[in-house]
Amino acid sequence: QSVLTQPPSVSGAPGQRVTMSCTGSSSNIGSTYDVHWYQHLPGTAPKLLIYGNNNRPSGVPDRFSGSKSGTSASLAISGLQAEDEADYYCQSYDSSLSGYVFGTGTKVTVL
Amino acid sequence: QVQLQQSGPGLVKPSETLSLTCTVSGGSISTYYWSWVRQPPGKGLEWIGYIYYRGSTNYNPSLKGRVTISIDTSKNQVSLKLTSVAAADTAVYYCARGGFRSQLGWFDPWGQGTLVIVSS
Numbered sequence: 001q002s003v004l005t006q007p008p009s010v011s012g013a014p015g016q017r018v019t020m021s022c023t024g025s026s027s028n029i030g031s032t033y034d035v036h037w038y039q040h041l042p043g044t045a046p047k048l049l050i051y052g053n054n055n056r057p058s059g060v061p062d063r064f065s066g067s068k069s070g071t072s073a074s075l076a077i078s079g080l081q082a083e084d085e086a087d088y089y090c091q092s093y094d095s096s097l098s099g100y101v102f103g104t105g106t107k108v109t110v111l
Numbered sequence: 112q113v114q115l116q117q118s119g120p121g122l123v124k125p126s127e128t129l130s131l132t133c134t135v136s137g138g139s140i141s142t143y144y145w146s147w148v149r150q151p152p153g154k155g156l157e158w159i160g161y162i163y164y165r166g167s168t169n170y171n172p173s174l175k176g177r178v179t180i181s182i183d184t185s186k187n188q189v190s191l192k193l194t195s196v197a198a199a200d201t202a203v204y205y206c207a208r209g210g211f212r213s214q215l216g217w218f219d220p221w222g223q224g225t226l227v228i229v230s231s
Contacts, residue, residue, distance in 0.1 A: 033215060034215065034217075036217035036218070038156075038218070040156075044224075045205060045220075045221035045222065045223055045224050046148075046156065046205070046207075046218070046221055047221075048217055048218065048219035048220075051217040051219070052217070057219065089155065089156055091156075091217070091218070093214065093215050097171070097172070098169055099158055099160070099161070099169055099170075099171055100146065100158040100161075101158065102148075102155060102156040102157065102158065103155070104155050105155040105156070
């Protein structure tokens, strides 16, 4: 029941830069609501990667960066590393739901 | 730092009630929003609902009134109940801390996750 659309997968060689989009609507990203990003490794809990569109929690490498424009947001990973292979989810607040929505998820593969 | 420890059965029979508890340690349960999120096998994350420490709640309409989230501030615990479960409710369930005095925050930290299988 995701209302935020992400590409199913992106891939890149070690050291490369990859980006993934997160497309919403006027009731979520297109409003004033922030976008947050999570990294999810199999068998572990999701980890907060970016909060408030473009802020990194302590301990998250500056290789990860986020942005938001209009009804979309993007996550970029520069200097791709093998340990970055994971699923990535965007998340925002939705006024029509009065609750939270997640993206469909993007699997990052390091070639 | 704040840690969330989940507990509850990993196997529930169809039509019965799923019950999970999330115990918060290393910090207060007060002034925050607390959510439950689930991930069915092979699928993405789905928000189930939230509760504010004062007791106000909001749930995902997709769960059609089957969900109840409660809070016990004296025990620093948040609980989830999902009634009339079916195979489609099989998922890994997570509790997560949400915003500080605002439902517009992000989820951090998360509990370790509990795989709940609905099967007879």
